[in-house]
Amino acid sequence: MIVVSHRLATVMDADQIAVLRHGRITERGSHRELLALTLPDGHPGWYATQWRVQQLEASLDVAEMADTADAADMAHAADRAADTATGRGSAPAAPDHAR
Numbered sequence: 001m002i003v004v005s006h007r008l009a010t011v012m013d014a015d016q017i018a019v020l021r022h023g024r025i026t027e028r029g030s031h032r033e034l035l036a037l038t039l040p041d042g043h044p045g046w047y048a049t050q051w052r053v054q055q056l057e058a059s060l061d062v063a064e065m066a067d068t069a070d071a072a073d074m075a076h077a078a079d080r081a082a083d084t085a086t087g088r089g090s091a092p093a094a095p096d097h098a099r
Helices: 030-034 048-087
Strands: 019-021 025-028
Touching: 019 030, 019 048, 025 030, 025 048, 030 048
Parallel strands: none
Antiparallel strands: 019 025
């Protein structure tokens, strides 16, 4: 089976991964081998560099989603506090024995 993907997480479990650049295979190996690959100039290969970029993007997306959820929670709490302070909020219901 051949799988073509720009998203490296899709192919990380493949037995062999081939990196094509300008129509030629420039890197080939397992996920682990490609992450460990060092080019003759001492830099990591394209696969390893792109893997790190995609992992960073994914972690930033998760952090952004958490920040958005935290901001929404904080805004909701601020609205409730403002409503309570101005008397617009509903007071807690009295216990049944106090009615």
